Amino acid sequence: MPSSRSVPTVRKATLPDFVLRQFDRGSPEYDHRQLYTILQTGIRDAVLAAGSRLPPTRLLAQALGIARNTVVHVYEQLALEGYVQAGVGRGTFVADLGPRLARPPLPVTAGAATAGRSTLSRRGAQLVQAAGAASLQWGAFTPGVPEVRLFPSAVWSRLQARMWRSAQPQQLSYATGAGEPSLRQALAEYLQGTRGVACTAEQIVITSGTQQSLHLVAQLLADPGDSLWLEDPGYWGARSVFRAMGLKLVPVAVDAEGMAPSAHQLRTPPRAMFVSPSHQYPTGAIMSHGRRQQLLDYAAVHGVWVVEDDYDSEFRYGARPLPALQGLDTHGRVIYLGTFSKTLFPALRLAYLVLPPDLVAGFTRALNELYREGQTPQQLVLARFMAEGHYTSHIRRMRSVYGARHDALIHAIRHHFGDALPVIGGDAGLHLVLGLPPGLDDQAVVERIARAKVMARPLSLYHMQQPARARGLLLGYGAVQEDEVAANFARLAHAVQHFL
Ligand SMILES: Cc1ncc(COP(=O)(O)O)c(C=O)c1O
Missing domain, CATH: 3.90.1150.10 (Aspartate Aminotransferase, domain 1)
Structure with missing residues (x-):
């Protein structure tokens, strides 16, 4: 039953009445889901006319007694799906969906061609609906964000100024290789020395974030419909990329020793598995030596790719960090992913893959073909930053x-x-x-x-x-x-x- 509410401090005229009438604080449904459905249905069924203005997020949140962020998130999602348009500083307006959408809703399962409820493809709608990224990425106790205020920006800007004095034209053009050679060299030394990764600089491909590394892995090593084991619970970012690439996601339980496939699951080898053995995300489990060996043996026997996400293991309080799984692999099955997002700052958007040697050429070609990578100036600065010892x-x-x-x-x-x-x-x-x-x-x-x-x-x-x-x-x-x-x-x- 919708609860009755009084909204003394809010000008009622600015709020769509039907939202207040339908929104039920006692409902077991999540607030954002409920509000999204009410607004989306209202727009789709033309109860909210094209061009009408949605109430400011603060007012609506106050009237419904929910977090403003929830309303912001819902507006953002509606904007992404084309139901509303937001103009900076002007407010959020109901989009003109055209006469097509005034008809009764079509079944959601009907596919992209008939899914009149949204401008997105079925895959796109699924991606947006299951998205896990938070809309706030700073402040107490935002997970996964490093202390960016202590980043040595004076050192960085000195190195940056030096880089600009000596930058070559080709370093400011589209990049054509696997990343700046001096950065790949500095990384190889760092990874060998601190993470037990067995690699040369030639095995490293620089990307602009783990998300991009995952995209490359999915595109180059799997086809739509191939199955992929994912830790459950696990990293939503990886889940979203792999799902969007059409892979069949197989959730695998996590215990105190890390990913723990059941006997039943072991009977059907996947194309690849995604693991965070050094610090399972989010439970923090550290994969035991025995489990590492079991998974590597299994991967070698069945030709499974092991995608190792080593995102924050530099920070360990007490025990020494465990060496990477990659260093134990003698069959060339492990793709090692690292990032500078946690050790430096996320907006840098620099990360890397360490690949078995025979995959490097293909990944490099695909990187250049799909993303036309660059960021060479940042890579040059980072290479010096590492070589001069500032990174460690x-x-x-x-x-x-x-x-x-x-x-x-x-x-x-x-x-x-x-x-x-x-x-x-x-x-x-x-x-x-x-x-x-x-x-x-x-x-x-x-x-x-x-x-x-x-x-x-x-x-x-x-x-x-x-x-x-x-x-x-x-x-x-x-x-x-x-x-x-x-x-x-x-x-x-x-x-x-x-x-x-
Ligand atoms: C489990 C995990 N892996 C990797 C990353 C790093 O992603 P990126 O390199 O795209 O910033 C994150 C960031 O939140 C993460 O939580």
């Missing part, structure tokens, strides 16, 4: 900064919850998981936390399989200063208490 000193410094923030967060958790809520996987990286009781709606918890101006992500979002969904909060400590952890966590804890 920055990592060393940040390890101790994050270690202190990690301890402050654990302290705050214990202060508010004692041992009532478990901390999962807090020994490495930039985030930990605060476990919540089974069955609790962690998405609702996150929405309430957002109203307290703190960021968290629901653990359930990282699961593919409904019954297995664990509940919890991913909390990042990269983007919050040590002395701000306690106050921010107190607000978060207050919001969580409401549900316990």
Whole structure:
């Protein structure tokens, strides 16, 4: 039953009445899903006329009693799907969908040609609907974001100025190879020395982010319909890329030793598997030596590609980082993925693949063909940054900064919850998981936390399989200063208490 509400502080005339009438705070459906469906149906059925203005996000959020971010997210999704148009500073307006869409809705399963509800293809609509990226990427406790304020920008700009003085014309044109040779060389030395990766510079291909590396892997090593094992819970970014490339996703459970395929799953070898053995995302499990060997043996026998995502293992508090899976591989089955997003800053958009030697030429050709890569100036600066030792000193410094923030967060958790809520996987990286009781709606918890101006992500979002969904909060400590952890966590804890 829709709940009756009073909206004393909001000018009712600016709000579409039917939204208020239909929105049900007591509904088990997630707020964003509910609001999206109400607005999308209203536009599709022409209840909201083309050209009419949607209420400002703040007003609508206030009227419905939900987080403003939720409304922003819904408007963004409607804009992506062509239902509304947003003009900077002008507001959001219902798009003119044409007479075609005034007809009754067509079945969603009918495919791109008949899916009149959206301007997107079936694949596009699925991608947008299942998208996992958060619309906020900074602030306490945004997961996976490093402390960008401590990046040594003075050193970087000095190296950048030097690079510009000596840049050659071809370095400012389209790139034609696998990346700047000096960067590939510096990386090979770094990876051999610190991550146990067995490689030469020639095996490295520079990309503009892990997402792009994954696209290349999917396009070059699999065909639509091929099956791919994914850790469940796992990284939504990988899931989205592989799904969009038409692969058949097979969720594989994760235990304390990492990805744990069942006997049944082992009977049908996939084309590839995607794993994060050094620091499973998001649970933090470290793949045991035995499990590594089992998966590598299996991959060698069945010709399976092993895609290893090593995204943040530089930051480990206590034990030494475990060497990469790639270093144990004697059959050339492992594709190793690394990124500078966590060690430096995400907006740099530089990452890399380490490939078995016979794949390098094909990947390089495809990189140039599909993306016409460049960013050579950034790569030149980064190569010098590494060669002069700034990279390793920055990592060393940040390890101790994050270690202190990690301890402050654990302290705050214990202060508010004692041992009532478990901390999962807090020994490495930039985030930990605060476990919540089974069955609790962690998405609702996150929405309430957002109203307290703190960021968290629901653990359930990282699961593919409904019954297995664990509940919890991913909390990042990269983007919050040590002395701000306690106050921010107190607000978060207050919001969580409401549900316990
Ligand atoms: C599991 C995992 N792998 C890799 C990345 C890095 O992605 P990118 O290099 O595209 O920034 C992230 C970023 O959030 C991540 O969470």
